[in-house]
Amino acid sequence: MGSFPIATTEFLNPLDHEQFRKQAHLVVDFLADYYSNVEKYPVCSQVKPGFLTETLPDSPPTQPQPIESILQEVQKHIIPGITHWQSPNFFGYFPSSLSTASFLGEMLLTGFDIVGFNWLASPAATELEIIVMEWLLKLLQLPKLFSFSSDGGGVMHSTTCESFVCTLVAAREKKLSQIENEKGETLGKLVVYCSDQTHCSLQKASQIVGISPNNVRAIPTTKSMNFQLCPDALSRAIEADVRAGLVPLYLCLTVGTTQTTAADPIGILCEVAKQFNIWCHVDAAYAGNACILPEFRHFLDGIEDANSFSFNAHKWLLTSLGCCCLWVKDRTDLTKSLSTDPEYLKNKATNSKQVVDYKDWQITLSRRFLSMKLWMVMKSYGVLGLREFIRRHVKMAKHFEALLLIDKRFEVVVPRNFAIVCFRIVPLSESRDEENGNRLTKRLLESLNGTGKVYMTHAVVENIYVIRVAIGGTLTEEKHVDMLWDMVQEHANTLLAC
Amino acid sequence: MGSFPIATTEFLNPLDHEQFRKQAHLVVDFLADYYSNVEKYPVCSQVKPGFLTETLPDSPPTQPQPIESILQEVQKHIIPGITHWQSPNFFGYFPSSLSTASFLGEMLLTGFDIVGFNWLASPAATELEIIVMEWLLKLLQLPKLFSFSSDGGGVMHSTTCESFVCTLVAAREKKLSQIENEKGETLGKLVVYCSDQTHCSLQKASQIVGISPNNVRAIPTTKSMNFQLCPDALSRAIEADVRAGLVPLYLCLTVGTTQTTAADPIGILCEVAKQFNIWCHVDAAYAGNACILPEFRHFLDGIEDANSFSFNAHKWLLTSLGCCCLWVKDRTDLTKSLSTDPEYLKNKATNSKQVVDYKDWQITLSRRFLSMKLWMVMKSYGVLGLREFIRRHVKMAKHFEALLLIDKRFEVVVPRNFAIVCFRIVPLSESRDEENGNRLTKRLLESLNGTGKVYMTHAVVENIYVIRVAIGGTLTEEKHVDMLWDMVQEHANTLLAC
Numbered sequence: 001m002g003s004f005p006i007a008t009t010e011f012l013n014p015l016d017h018e019q020f021r022k023q024a025h026l027v028v029d030f031l032a033d034y035y036s037n038v039e040k041y042p043v044c045s046q047v048k049p050g051f052l053t054e055t056l057p058d059s060p061p062t063q064p065q066p067i068e069s070i071l072q073e074v075q076k077h078i079i080p081g082i083t084h085w086q087s088p089n090f091f092g093y094f095p096s097s098l099s100t101a102s103f104l105g106e107m108l109l110t111g112f113d114i115v116g117f118n119w120l121a122s123p124a125a126t127e128l129e130i131i132v133m134e135w136l137l138k139l140l141q142l143p144k145l146f147s148f149s150s151d152g153g154g155v156m157h158s159t160t161c162e163s164f165v166c167t168l169v170a171a172r173e174k175k176l177s178q179i180e181n182e183k184g185e186t187l188g189k190l191v192v193y194c195s196d197q198t199h200c201s202l203q204k205a206s207q208i209v210g211i212s213p214n215n216v217r218a219i220p221t222t223k224s225m226n227f228q229l230c231p232d233a234l235s236r237a238i239e240a241d242v243r244a245g246l247v248p249l250y251l252c253l254t255v256g257t258t259q260t261t262a263a264d265p266i267g268i269l270c271e272v273a274k275q276f277n278i279w280c281h282v283d284a285a286y287a288g289n290a291c292i293l294p295e296f297r298h299f300l301d302g303i304e305d306a307n308s309f310s311f312n313a314h315k316w317l318l319t320s321l322g323c324c325c326l327w328v329k330d331r332t333d334l335t336k337s338l339s340t341d342p343e344y345l346k347n348k349a350t351n352s353k354q355v356v357d358y359k360d361w362q363i364t365l366s367r368r369f370l371s372m373k374l375w376m377v378m379k380s381y382g383v384l385g386l387r388e389f390i391r392r393h394v395k396m397a398k399h400f401e402a403l404l405l406i407d408k409r410f411e412v413v414v415p416r417n418f419a420i421v422c423f424r425i426v427p428l429s430e431s432r433d434e435e436n437g438n439r440l441t442k443r444l445l446e447s448l449n450g451t452g453k454v455y456m457t458h459a460v461v462e463n464i465y466v467i468r469v470a471i472g473g474t475l476t477e478e479k480h481v482d483m484l485w486d487m488v489q490e491h492a493n494t495l496l497a498c
Numbered sequence: 499m500g501s502f503p504i505a506t507t508e509f510l511n512p513l514d515h516e517q518f519r520k521q522a523h524l525v526v527d528f529l530a531d532y533y534s535n536v537e538k539y540p541v542c543s544q545v546k547p548g549f550l551t552e553t554l555p556d557s558p559p560t561q562p563q564p565i566e567s568i569l570q571e572v573q574k575h576i577i578p579g580i581t582h583w584q585s586p587n588f589f590g591y592f593p594s595s596l597s598t599a600s601f602l603g604e605m606l607l608t609g610f611d612i613v614g615f616n617w618l619a620s621p622a623a624t625e626l627e628i629i630v631m632e633w634l635l636k637l638l639q640l641p642k643l644f645s646f647s648s649d650g651g652g653v654m655h656s657t658t659c660e661s662f663v664c665t666l667v668a669a670r671e672k673k674l675s676q677i678e679n680e681k682g683e684t685l686g687k688l689v690v691y692c693s694d695q696t697h698c699s700l701q702k703a704s705q706i707v708g709i710s711p712n713n714v715r716a717i718p719t720t721k722s723m724n725f726q727l728c729p730d731a732l733s734r735a736i737e738a739d740v741r742a743g744l745v746p747l748y749l750c751l752t753v754g755t756t757q758t759t760a761a762d763p764i765g766i767l768c769e770v771a772k773q774f775n776i777w778c779h780v781d782a783a784y785a786g787n788a789c790i791l792p793e794f795r796h797f798l799d800g801i802e803d804a805n806s807f808s809f810n811a812h813k814w815l816l817t818s819l820g821c822c823c824l825w826v827k828d829r830t831d832l833t834k835s836l837s838t839d840p841e842y843l844k845n846k847a848t849n850s851k852q853v854v855d856y857k858d859w860q861i862t863l864s865r866r867f868l869s870m871k872l873w874m875v876m877k878s879y880g881v882l883g884l885r886e887f888i889r890r891h892v893k894m895a896k897h898f899e900a901l902l903l904i905d906k907r908f909e910v911v912v913p914r915n916f917a918i919v920c921f922r923i924v925p926l927s928e929s930r931d932e933e934n935g936n937r938l939t940k941r942l943l944e945s946l947n948g949t950g951k952v953y954m955t956h957a958v959v960e961n962i963y964v965i966r967v968a969i970g971g972t973l974t975e976e977k978h979v980d981m982l983w984d985m986v987q988e989h990a991n992t993l994l995a996c
Contacts, residue, residue, distance in 0.1 A: 013972065013973065013975075014597035014598055014599065014816050014878075014879060014883075014887065014972055015533060015584065015596060015597055015598060015972040015973055016598070017530045017531075017533040017534040018530070019598055020526075020529070020530050020533060020598045020601070021526060021527065021530035023598055023602060024526040024529070024530070024598070024601065024602060024605065025523060025526055027602045027605045027606065028518075028519060028522040028523055028526060028605070029519065030606075031518070031522070031605065031606070031609040032515045032516070032518050032519035032522070033515075034609065034610075035513060035515040035518060036515040044618075045620065045621050045622070047621050047622075049617065049621070049847060049850070049852040049853045050625070050852070051621065051625065052621070052622055052625035052626060052629065053625050053628060053629055056626075056629050058629075058632065058633075059633060059636055060633040060634075060636070060637060060876045060877075060880070060881055061876070061877060061880045061881070062880050062881045062882055063880045063882060064877075064878055064879050064880040064882070064883050065877045065878060065880065067602070067878065070874065070877050070878065073877075074606065077622075078622045078626065078870075079622075080622075081620070081621045081622025081623075081625065081626075082610055082612060082620050082621075082622050082623075083612060083618070083619055083620045083621070084610075084612075085610070085611055085612045085613060085620075086513065086610065086611060093613070093619070093842075096611050096612070096613050098513060098608070098609075098611040099512035099513055100512055100513060100514070100517055100518045100521055100522070101512065102608075103518070103522065103605075103608055103609065104521060104522060104525045104565070106604060106605075106608040107522065107525045107526070107529065107601075107604075107605065107608075108525065108528075108529070108572065110596070110600075110601055110604040110605075110818050111529040111532065111596075111601065112532075112580055112582075112583070112584065113583055113584060113594050113596040113818050113819060114580060114581060114582075114583045114594070115583060115591065115594050115819055119547065120542075120581070121581055121591070122543065122579070122580050122581045122583075123543050123545050123547070123549065123550070123579045123580075123581070124543070124545075124550055124575075124576045124577075124578075124579025124580050125579075125580075127548075127549065127550035127551050127579065128550060128554075128576065128579075130551060131550065131551055131554050131556075134556065135556075135557060135558040136558075138557055138558070139558060158656065158862060158864075159862040159863065159864045161861055161862040161863055161864075162861065162862060165706065165861065169705070169706050172708075185683060185686060187685055187686060187708055188683060188685060199840075199863075200838040200839075200840040200843075200863070201838070201862070201863050203838065204836065204838050204861075204863075205861075207667070207835070207836075208663065208667050208706070208707060208836075208861060209706060209707065209708055210670075210685055210707055210708025210709075211708075258840075258842055259841075259842055314864075318512055320608050320611050321611060321613055321864055321866055322862075322864060322866065337705070338702065338705075338706075340698040340699070340701065340702050341698075342697075342698040342756075343757075343956075343957065343958045344591075344756055344757055344955060344956065344957050344966075345698075349547060352547065354547040354548070355547045363659055363660065363663065363702075363703075363706060363861070364656060364657040364659040364660060364699070364820075365657065365659055365697075365698070365699050365702075366656075366657045366659075366812075366819055366820060368819055368820065372576075376568065378558045378559070379558075379559060379562075379563045379568050379571075380512075380562055380563060380565065380568065381512060381562050382558070382559045382560050382561045382562040382563065383558055383559070383560045384560055384561060384562070385512075385562050389512065457842060458841075458842065459841065459842050460841045468842075474511065474512055474513040475511065475513055477511075
């Protein structure tokens with residue numbers, strides 16, 4: 001053993017509580033300083049591909065390094081390569097609205113580091129998840145049908161993609177069990193429906209569970225219908241498939257699409273799904289968060305007719321990545337298709353059938369104690385705080401939209417539903433050419449992002465290039481939105497003067 | 499808005515850096531105290547089903563609660579419901595070996611809370627992952643074929659189940675593209691091979707990707723062959739399927755099975771797979787960690803012939819849940835089957851093809867900055883520290899095994915490969931009945947776990963009930979193993995005296 005010189009007695013236990021205390025305090029201060037300085041960094045990282053692989057050594061260190069020098073390296077090498085999702089001037093994609101409470105919850109859940117695959121492996125993890133999911137059910141005014149007190153129930157997944165995969169598998173197994181045909185043959189005939197605005201993860205989830213891309217119908221939407229899925233178009237697509245001998249399986253509706261936050265009308269579309277015995281999932285990844293406000297709850301009207309519903313607390317409910325909350329109306333749909341029962345996990349609690357074993361509600365066996373962070377968030381901010389948080393962003397978005405509406409150079413391309421504003425530069429009157437508007441709008445976005453002072457992303461709908469302003473950062477205040485507006489005007493002035 | 503009384507000016511920003519600092523310091527101290535007291539709690543939670551749902555309110559709080567009272571609630575209500583995976587007396591399942599460095603890494607990655615689906619969304623997240631995966635590749639002496647410098651590459655998934663799903667989908671799409679038949683029809687003919695000792699997640703992953711449970715061959719193993727998969731038995735199973743018109747797809751080998759840490763011989767089994775053009779995945783979830791030690795590396799001999807390899811750093815490499823490291827020999831196998839390219843994620847870096855977009859290597863779109871924690875671990879402990887850590891546990895396990903071997907009442911049921919010892923009470927000589935040994939061993943386990951002072955789990959192999967002693971807790975020292983041995987003897991004395 002001569003080649004490994006560290007003696008057992010010299011190597012400190014890697015979970016020594018005094019060293020833990022000292023080092024973790026250092027990192028708390030490091031992060032508190034980061035938040036107080038976050039506006040000083042370019043919002044979107046300005047590095048070039050290979051910046052870090054060219055800088056760091058290509059082999060791991062032989063000897064242990066002190067935490068102080070590691071933190072210096074984070075500051076010097078890592079932070080320049082970070083796109084600062086927590087910057088108040090980050091308006092890209094969907095928000096990632098961290099909070100102190102969620103951070104503390106992550107500390108606790110990481111600190112306990114339990115592997116809660118079943119009830120026994122850590123009863124508190126399972127029971128707190130049930131409690132939090134029932135709290136959220138009330139907060140969102142979801143029907144009792146989705147509650148553990150009925151045949152339903154809620155579970156925390158990492159992201160929407162995971163919820164898509166699990167509900168697709170549940171729907172698939174249910175459908176296959178109802179059909180007499182040879183299983184492999186029928187599998188090739190199953191069809192998934194969505195709109196052309198549905199998140200790309202549905203395509204991928206379908207592919208993962210064995211449904212051919214040819215059997216995913218992304219039904220076109222139009223600007224004139226605010227990019228909502230049209231019930232008639234859905235019916236026609238399904239009927240055509242049935243005539244062709246295919247088997248309609250799954251419909252995904254979206255409340256708050258990625259590009260423009262369009263909201264599909266749930267009730268009427270669920271009715272179509274019902275007629276054809278199709279599983280209906282409602283994906284409200286972003287906008288579901290807003291539905292904790294009474295004034296937005298109507299977007300979920302009709303949800304009682306869906307089979308499953310999910311939203312991402314990590315998008316806009318002060319919770320860190322990932323925390324997708326999924327409810328199903330019939331929990332046995334999930335457990336019938338996702339259960340495992342190996343000898344080494346058998347135990348009395350499971351045998352008693354008095355407990356939930358969440359491993360049978362998800363893809364993976366091992367699972368983090370996710371409920372801890374959402375529980376911390378709900379306790380720390382209360383229902384009033386959570387509602388106030390969402391409402392602030394909506395108010396800021398309304399303000400930004402109002403500023404755009406009075407400047408004739410800009411067009412708000414779709415009506416604002418939540419806290420995302422989609423706008424563009426109106427094509428110059430002499431050109432009457434959409435391409436002209438697209439070019440100008442794209443140049444405006446690149447010019448603004450190029451400053452490093454703000455960051456937004458884009459969408460393309462009906463061949464119109466739009467800038468998406470997603471207002472939802474925890475640190476974002478009205479002054480940041482005002483600064484953004486000043487910058488938009490200034491850069492548009494320059495651009496349009498050329 | 500009268501029903502929501504909190505005024506905008508009164509509600510503190512939920513990421514206020516001074517409040518963050520104050521509250522996070524509190525939680526650091528809470529956790530440091532937890533580690534110093536962890537031995538005082540029953541290792542396995544003693545609560546009854548419903549303990550928490552009956553205690554906590556069934557609606558979320560309306561008003562914000564102070565952090566001090568929340569932490570009191572954690573202490574009073576949550577901790578009694580936790581099974582203490584970080585206790586030095588936890589010997590159940592596989593270890594969950596947290597370290598301070600990993601905890602600090604989780605703090606940083608949660609603190610930045612970036613959503614690194616592609617390179618642009620946070621370049622440092624992608625590049626640090628590439629760096630860490632290449633470091634690990636060297637540490638494990640994996641062939642260059644799995645490196646980014648060749649056609650391969652590594653990615654961090656949450657758990658092995660995710661790696662199973664992704665490699666199964668990659669293998670499936672590759673196979674289907676090679677076959678002219680109708681896709682849906684062929685899908686029903688694909689067959690997955692493993693041993694009866696393979697982790698249950700493979701069955702589930704196969705089900706998820708659309709392979710019928712009837713087409714998963716769990717080939718029986720025997721105690722006489724140390725529960726290794728037999729190449730001849732594998733060949734015979736494949737040949738029978740081919741004769742029946744089925745299509746062999748995927749072989750999963752295990753180095754360090756869940757029940758007894760058996761290790762399949764990779765080289766010779768890969769040869770069989772090659773003959774039939776089968777994708778071969780090597781799952782070394784637990785034992786892969788030990789392969790950073792030169793004296794264990796031989797367990798991976800032949801790995802150059804596999805298509806993919808994964809291990810879980812969260813099991814035994816001082817890293818918190820989840821951190822499954824997966825390498826593939828041909829990265830396009832993954833990206834061809836898991837890529838998405840929606841308009842709203844298009845960007846110049848992706849177009850340049852000079853960057854890795856990890857969203858195309860995994861199930862989900864959004865991904866946490868996982869490399870941060872493993873980088874912190876490797877920096878903080880160095881190669882020497884990591885090796886020393888594993889070696890300590892192996893030494894303790896050898897010690898425990900030696901104690902068992904000199905007490906004739908016990909039998910070490912399978913030879914110890916790593917740091918897990920499987921033993922039982924030998925059936926009483928007058929009975930000559932395996933059932934007698936099983937009954938006694940089960941009663942011994944229940945009696946030991948019932949004290950709350952230690953926790954172990956069980957396995958059943960060839961109808962023999964065994965107690966698994968998994969030595970791998972970060973806080974576990976030789977004195978804890980000695981205490982366990984004292985308890986085993988004491989409880990066996992009582993039991994055998996009856």
